[in-house]
Amino acid sequence: MPTAVSADNEIRAYPELPGQCRPARFVRVLLQTVLDDLRAEQEELDALAGSLTEAQWRLATPSPGWTVAHQIAHLAWCDDAALLAVTDKQAFLAFLDSVRTDPQAHIDRGAAEGAAASPEDLLARWRAGRGVLLSTLRRIDAGSKLAWFGQPLNVVTLGTARLMEVWAHGLDVADALGVTREPTHRLRHIAYLGVRTRDNAFHRRGLTPPEPFRVSLSGPDNQVWTWGPPEADQRVTGTALDFCKLITRRIHRDDTTLTAVGADAERWLHIAQCFAGPPGPGRPPKTTDTRFGACSG
Structure with missing residues (x-):
């Protein structure tokens, strides 16, 4: 589920960034750091998911009713939503209106529809979508405010939220497979x-x-x-x-x-x-x- 917090002062959490940098520079550096770590988190999960058998894709995960395939499909669904928020505000606001009455039902439906695809097609969709989102986030103004679930976010927070989701749903996948993931600086x-x-x-x-x-x-x-x-x-x-x-x-x-x-x-x-x-x-x-x-x- 997407995050609901705005973090205009997120830079305060990273005092080790060069002290001579101006605030705008801080935010640009932080954004690139977050996006680099998001990519690393995605690649770590991809390495795990990319080697699975058909049977392993259908294993149950801790989320009730969700398989490994549902978890990856959900990440792809959220990346699509994030890209829409970044590239077409009005279309994203219309999307928000369409899911507002029962967002969980739409999330479950999106995961189920994505999970119905073959593992090869689902992986291809996730890889392509996250790649476009990352490249788009790297190009936009780091101080931009974006419409999002709950309340508007800045770009750094959106990248952080995507990282959080990949890590959390990656835990669900790892639990289903009986794999222990080592903690990182991310x-x-x-x-x-x-x-x-x-x-x-x-x-x-x-x-x-x-x-x-x-x-x-x-x-x-x-x-x-x-x-x-x-x-x-x-x-x-x-x-x-x-x-x-x-x-x-x-x-x-x-x-x-x-x-x-x-x-x-x-x-x-x-x-x-x-x-x-x-x-x-x-x-x-x-x-x-x-x-x-x-x-x-």
């Missing part, structure tokens, strides 16, 4: 998206967002990524991998190593999501999960 983009969508998670449940938290996550190679005021009373700490699984609702809170200090911080870990649309039931705890549980996004 998790930083997804983790930041989770931090930026914190208030949205509270709003969706009719709750008033509390004061900002301090979030400190350990990434690959002993990296530490932090967001929020250092003096904040409420905090979340743990691994970036668990945090990213949680905010994409690919893991139950009880199965993470995340630590929350403060009641609101703990509540957030039970409701966090970095995508638009209804949260769904999420994954059940492993103690009650015989194989797969429900997920959304």
